[in-house]
Amino acid sequence: MNNRQCILSLIIFILAQSSLAADRPKFELTSTGLAHSLKAQSIDVGHDPVYKSAKQYQAYPLADIIKKLAIPDGQQSDDWMVVFTATDGYKVAMTYPDALQEQGYIAFKDNSAGTNNWLPFKSGKKTITPEPYYLVWPKAGLDEWRYPWPFQLTTVSLQPATEYYGAAAPTNSNNPQVKNGFSLFSRYCIRCHSVNLAGGNVGPELNIPKNVSEYFQEQELAGFIRNAPTYRAGTKMPSFETLISTEETQAIVHYLNQKKYEKIQ
Ligand code: HEC
Secondary structure (H helix, E strand, O other): OOHHHHHHHHHHHHHHHHHHHHOOOEEEOOOOOHHHHOOOEEEEEEEEOOOOEEEEEEEEEHHHHHHOOOOOOOOOHHHEEEEEEEOOOOEEEEEHHHHHHOOOEEEEEEHHHOOOOOOOEEEOOEEEOOOOOEEEOOOOOOOOOOOOOOOOEEEEEEEEHHHHHHHHOOOOOOOHHHHHHHHHHHHHOOOOOEEOOEEOOOOOOOOOOOOHHHOOOHHHHHHHHHEHHHOOOOOOOOEOOOOOOHHHHHHHHHHHHHHOOOOOO
8 A cells, every 4th residue: 555545544444433433323312302202201219319318200211212222233232332421521331231121211300399390419519400311210229330320411322332441442352251341340440440541540540551460369359359448448449249249250350351461552
């Protein structure tokens, strides 16, 4: 390939990528006409984690919204994320199968708010409301890591996991243990930890320049992941003992091990 061909194919590649990104299935919650295309219902939430009390909302079933966002033909639903975006750009995602596993609802009105749609609550130092939309899960006792409650939502969209998580996603995704491990890592860990510099920064980066498996003994790594407070007093890392089984911890370790061969340059 000569230089000009090379530049041309790069431009075509970039165009193809950007049109791909633009085609991601997306649902604007705030668009007019939403009320006509979905059926609202009254739902009871026994213990709302934001208001810390029982609540009743007017809401649309999440499944009805997701059904409007088709996954492209021939692709596996568990390779896709359902992404919730809030007014301030904050994003939270769940795997496509998780989003349909339990009955989630997109609430648009708090029945106890009278003529207003919402009641205020304290978030850090600010007093805010969930306006315009709030994701809620009526079933009691669901794991909040797996079933998040984001508020001030504006859009629900679909994105491939590899694209959403960037360099933290495994390149070798054919290995089912690595794949499962990454799915668990994305649910419980990535909001605090980055891998290949992609992810949160509350905890340390786990792959660059050294992968944790390069300086932790494997058994101890698994033990630490399940119950960090039994290793370090005062750690900010929560215990996952009641949420993650030993097999699941092993899958996370497999995923972390794999990333040692997939370091970004
Ligand atoms: C709420 C934030 C938070 C979450 C969620 C979290 N961690 Fe951590 N993690 C930390 C912090 C902070 C540290 C830093 C060291 C400490 O306090 O012990 C840490 C330390 C670690 C370490 C030790 C790294 C080192 O080099 O010392 C590993 C490994 C680790 N976390 C893995 C995980 C895995 C795997 C998950 C998901 C199951 C997870 N963490 C979830 C906050 C978190």
